[in-house]
């Protein structure tokens with residue numbers, strides 16, 4: 001009797017844009033450990049995508065955003081991870097409400113730290129869902 005597989009879950013992640021850069025954090029997690037990923041997390045019951053992105057960013061970095069916009073959705077199946085999982089990942093973009101605000105690492109058990117990376121010089125390795133988008137030529141900046 002095979003165990004029933006877990007259901008797919010909805011994740012909301014954010015391209016936080018500043019000049020030509022995006023905010024990335026190095027994951028400390030059983031899924032994609034040590035890879036560079038966007039801020040974000042699980043959609044909670046009753047939330048809009050925009051509310052989820054703002055809440056997750058605030059919990060993870062302390063930052064506040066405005067001009068939040070929906071970009072795209074991807075389907076991500078992680079069969080090779082210690083705990084296989086499946087995410088429908090919703091990507092949004094936003095700007096900092098206050099460009100002077102500094103990212104704090106508020107969940108150090110889940111992230112090694114946040115930093116800004118120029119889009120044309122992203123760090124390695126990227127978290128697989130993000131890596132796939134970059135390789136496909138996706139660009140999160142307006143006017144692309």
Ligand code: 8DG
Pocket residue numbers: 011012013029031037038039040041042043056076087089110127129130
């Ligand atoms: P939560 O308990 O705060 O809701 O969740 P979290 O601890 O912040 O979850 P997460 O791992 O940061 O995000 C949930 C899932 O979203 C993650 O396991 C896989 C999926 N996901 C992607 N791409 C990205 C990404 O670039 N960044 C993040 N953080 N998650 C991503 O598919």
Ligand code: MG
Pocket residue numbers: 040041042056059060
């Ligand atoms: Mg979170």
Ligand code: MG
Pocket residue numbers: 039040041056060
């Ligand atoms: Mg997260």
